[in-house]
Each structure stands twice: as C-alpha cells, then as structure tokens.
Amino acid sequence: MTPRYSAPRDLVGVTAALADGDGVVVGGGTMVVPDMTHGRTRAAALVDLSRAGLAGVTAGADGVVVGAMTTYTDLVEAGVPLLSSVATGITGGPQIRNRGTAGGSACYANPASDVPACLVALDARMRLASAGGKREVPAAGFFLGGFRTARRPDEVLAEVVLPQLGNALLGYVKFKLAESSWPIVTAATVAVPGTALRVVVGGAAAVPVVVAVDRPSAGSGDPAWRDHVREAVHTALDAAEPWSDVLAPAAYRRRIAPAIAARSAAHALEEDR
Numbered sequence: 001m002t003p004r005y006s007a008p009r010d011l012v013g014v015t016a017a018l019a020d021g022d023g024v025v026v027g028g029g030t031m032v033v034p035d036m037t038h039g040r041t042r043a044a045a046l047v048d049l050s051r052a053g054l055a056g057v058t059a060g061a062d063g064v065v066v067g068a069m070t071t072y073t074d075l076v077e078a079g080v081p082l083l084s085s086v087a088t089g090i091t092g093g094p095q096i097r098n099r100g101t102a103g104g105s106a107c108y109a110n111p112a113s114d115v116p117a118c119l120v121a122l123d124a125r126m127r128l129a130s131a132g133g134k135r136e137v138p139a140a141g142f143f144l145g146g147f148r149t150a151r152r153p154d155e156v157l158a159e160v161v162l163p164q165l166g167n168a169l170l171g172y173v174k175f176k177l178a179e180s181s182w183p184i185v186t187a188a189t190v191a192v193p194g195t196a197l198r199v200v201v202g203g204a205a206a207v208p209v210v211v212a213v214d215r216p217s218a219g220s221g222d223p224a225w226r227d228h229v230r231e232a233v234h235t236a237l238d239a240a241e242p243w244s245d246v247l248a249p250a251a252y253r254r255r256i257a258p259a260i261a262a263r264s265a266a267h268a269l270e271e272d273r
Contacts, residue, residue: 003024003043003044003045003046004023004044004045004046005045005046005048006045006046006047006048007047007048007049007050007051007052008047008048008049008051008052009051009052009053010052010053011052011053011054011129011156011158013052014047014049014052014054014129014156015129015130015131015154015155015156016131017045017047018047018130018131018153018154018155018156019130019131019154020044020045020154021152021153021154022043022044022045022153023043023044023045023046023047023153024043024045024046024047025047025049025107025156026046026047026048026049026050027049027050027068027069027101027103027104027107028069028071028099028100028101028104047156049068049069049156050069052069053067054067054068054069054103054158054159055067055068055069055070055071055074056070056074057070057074057075057078057080062161062163063161063162063163063164064080064081064161064162064164065159065160065161065162066080066083066102066103066159066160066161066162067103067158067159068101068103068104068156068157068158068159068160069101069103070101070102070103071097071098071099071100071101072087072090072096072097072098072100072101072102073087073094073097073098075087075102076088076097080162081122081162081165081168081170082118082121082122082170082172082188082190083102083115083118083122083162085170085172086102086114086115086118086172086188087102089114089174090114091176091179091180091181091182091183092180102115102119102160103157103160106119106126106139106142106143106149106157106160107149107151107157108147109143109144109145109146109147109148109149110146110147110182111146111202111203111205111206111207111208111243112182112183112184112185112186112202112203112243112245112247113182113183113186113202114174114183114186114202116139116143116202116207116208117186117187117188117200117201117202117203117208118172118186118188118200118202119139119142119160120139120140120143120188120200120208120210121188121189121190121198121199121200121208121210122139122162122163122165122188122190123138123139123140123162123163123190123198124138124139124160124161124162124163125137125138125139125160125161125163126138126139126142126150126151126157126160127157127158127159127160127161128150128151128152128155128156128157128158129155129156129158130152130154130155130156131154132154134158136161137150139160140208140210143207143208144207145206145207145241146206146243165190165192166192166193167193168190168191168192168193169189169190169191169268169269170188170189170190170191170268171187171188171189171191171263171264171265171266171267171268171269171270172186172187172188172189172264172267173186173187173260173263173264173267174186174187174260175256175260177247177248181247182247183202183203184203184247184248184252184253184256185201185202185203185204185253185256185257185260186201186202186203186260187199187200187201187202187257187260187261187263187264187265188200188202188264189261189264189265189267189268190268191215191265191268191269196212196213196214196215197212197213197214197215197265197268197269198210198211198212199211199212199213199229199232199233199261199264199265201233201236201237201257201260201261203243203253203257204237204240204242204243204250204253204254204257205237205240205241205242205243206240206241206242206243207240207241209233209236209237209240210236211229211232211233211236211261212232213228213229213232213265214228215269216269219269220265220266220269220270221266226262226266229258229261229262229265230258230259230261230262231258233257233258233261233262234254234257234258237254237257237258242254
C-alpha cells in the first residue's frame with residue numbers, strides 16, 4: 001500500500017500529521033528513503049519536513065539552537081561548535097552534507113554515526129514536539145540503544161539546543177575502515193576550564209559512553225596520562241552494552257576505542273595555547 005504523503009508548512013502541521021503515531025518523518029532523506037526503497041522501513045504515512053521551517057541556527061540566552069532540518073553544510077557555515085568540525089568529515093561528501101542533517105542522524109541513532117557521541121559530549125538538549133505539546137530530553141537520555149531513541153511515534157525532533165560553551169576546548173576523532181564507510185569508533189571531548197574532561201565514545205557500545213578524565217599535569221603528550229585515559233575508557237566500556245554490525249564486531253570496536261578516545265582528549269587540549 002502506498003503511504004500517505006504530506007509536507008506540512010509549519011510545526012503545528014507536522015505534529016498534526018504525526019498525531020496518529022503511524023507516520024515516518026522524512027528530513028534530508030539520506031537514510032529513511034533508502035530504507036524504505038529496500039523495504040527495511042514501512043509506514044502508513046510519510047511526513048516531509050522540507051517545508052516546515054525547521055532549519056537554521058540561532059543564538060539565545062539558553063544556548064545555540066539548531067533546527068532539526070539544518071544541514072551539515074549549514075552547520076559548517078554557521079561555525080556551530082564541534083558539530084561544524086564533525087560535519088566537514090561526514091561520509092558521503094558534498095551531496096550528503098547538502099542534504100543530511102544532524103537532527104536526522106540523531107533520530108536514526110546508528111551507534112556508529114558521528115552525531116550521537118558529539119551531542120552527548122556537548123550536553124545537548126533535544127526538543128521534541130507533538131500535538132500535545134513540547135518536551136526536552138537530554139542527549140544522554142535520548143539514545144536508548146541501537147537505532148532506538150526516546151522520541152515517540154507521534155513526536156518530531158524540532159530543535160537541538162547546545163549550551164553556551166564559553167572558552168571550552170573541543171576535540172573529535174573517528175576511525176573508519178574506508179573513506180566511504182560508517183565510522184567504527186568515534187570520540188568527542190569537551191574540556192571546560194576548571195573541570196574534568198568530558199570524553200564521549202560512540203560506536204563501541206549501543207549508546208554513547210561518557211567518561212570523565214582529569215586534565216594532565218604534564219601536558220597532553222604525557223604517555224602516563226594517555227594510559228590513564230585509555231584505562232578509564234576501557235573500564236567504562238566494560239559496563240556498557242556492546243555493539244556489533246557488519247562492519248566490525250564488538251570486540252574489535254572495544255579494542256580500538258580507548259586509543260581513539262585518548263587521541264580525542266589530546267586533540268582538545270592541543271587547542272589550549
């Protein structure tokens with residue numbers, strides 16, 4: 001059966017179209033459209049966000065607000081902290097950067113994608129809307145497992161709110177088997193002055209794993225400190241649900257994750273000049 005199609009003109013129209021809970025949201029379409037083409041996703045209704053006015057980056061009192069339809073290219077042009085760096089290296093080149101969105105990637109929730117760990121590292125808040133109203137979910141509580149989030153079927157991700165970071169230092173490193181493949185492991189680091197580093201590992205577990213790491217006393221090149229980061233990540237992953245897919249088994253992901261995390265932490269601190 002051909003699904004019903006709608007392209008609402010505003011958020012109210014989007015939430016009305018999703019109210020029955022039987023719709024699939026189409027943003028940039030870089031993942032949903034192929035999934036539907038190959039029969040991996042089925043829906044009674046398609047709700048297209050392209051005309052709903054949900055794109056754009058604005059700065060407010062509570063942080064930087066990123067509309068759910070903001071493309072990776074838009075993130076780069078706006079210089080959104082950390083996400084702009086991530087967007088420049090998104091697999092797929094300009095075609096994907098011009099259509100794909102960080103909001104769509106978050107909702108797709110592939111554990112090995114770039115976006116989830118970065119949003120958790122940034123302590124982002126996910127603004128969800130439904131016909132019954134709006135609510136916010138911390139990014140750390142938004143990702144529930146592989147391809148599972150806290151978004152209900154009658155909800156749409158409207159905005160992502162990033163707290164003001166001030167002069168925080170940022171680092172992001174990922175490991176891929178090939179230029180055209182999904183990442184195997186990602187690691188994002190946020191270093192706020194006067195606090196421990198917040199290192200978040202993606203791809204090695206079903207959800208992003210958060211690790212707090214003390215700043216090095218002898219500089220980010222200190223081998224002992226890097227060993228400390230690797231050990232902290234190894235311990236945290238032991239308590240997390242493992243993740244495997246066709247690209248790499250869980251054991252391989254966990255074996256390389258500590259090294260990728262240490263590089264991310266060091267990369268952040270290298271900006272401290």
